[in-house]
């Protein structure tokens with residue numbers, strides 16, 4: 001199913017778009033607030049670009065929204081086993097201490113469209129989009145700081161993302177967090193090389 005291609009239009013998500021649309025609700029208060037009030041300033045500060053898919057038949061309806069930023073996967077401080085896992089993806093002579101990536105800073109599907117495969121449709125589009133020949137600069141990985149809850153992590157896993165760290169403890173150490181502190185997000189990555197022959 002390619003509902004987003006056939007039934008929606010992709011637009012930048014900025015104050016101009018927002019005034020034309022009904023409030024977007026993906027069910028997460030922080031994300032809803034970000035897309036409603038913060039998105040314009042975030043873009044103006046060059047921290048991330050935000051986009052949304054709106055229904056063709058009613059462009060006041062935002063089906064899903066997302067924000068992307070340039071990023072990197074810095075493996076220098078990864079535990080040896082995790083660094084090795086990533087290194088195995090890349091030819092030895094091309095090993096680096098940090099690999100170029102796009103970060104999915106924010107992403108949400110409207111509660112009205114949930115559980116219909118639209119999140120997967122969106123992720124497939126993002127993967128192909130960042131691989132397009134007109135994308136300036138190399139990008140090997142798509143990364144996300146995924147909310148550390150089962151539904152979100154299951155969504156990213158179902159979409160081919162792997163945990164950068166096998167345990168929360170490893171990730172806390174990498175982040176310099178005390179062990180008793182709650183880990184709100186988990187770093188996950190998708191290797192775009194898996195799709196590079198599809199472009």
Ligand SMILES: CC(C)(COP(=O)(O)OP(=O)(O)OC[C@H]1O[C@@H](n2cnc3c(N)ncnc32)[C@H](O)[C@@H]1OP(=O)(O)O)[C@@H](O)C(=O)NCCC(=O)NCCS
Pocket residue numbers: 026027028031106107108109110113114115116117118119120121144145146147150151152154155156158
């Ligand atoms: C996570 C989210 C984007 C998924 O969107 P969606 O359109 O419902 O996702 P899909 O229908 O494409 O689901 C794809 C897969 O994700 C997993 N998944 C999605 N929602 C899930 C849930 N509530 N519980 C468990 N797994 C879930 C399933 O494996 C599903 O495959 P299946 O339907 O074959 O079982 C959406 O629920 C959302 O916007 N959540 C709130 C915001 C959020 O958490 N954003 C991510 C921030 S990092």
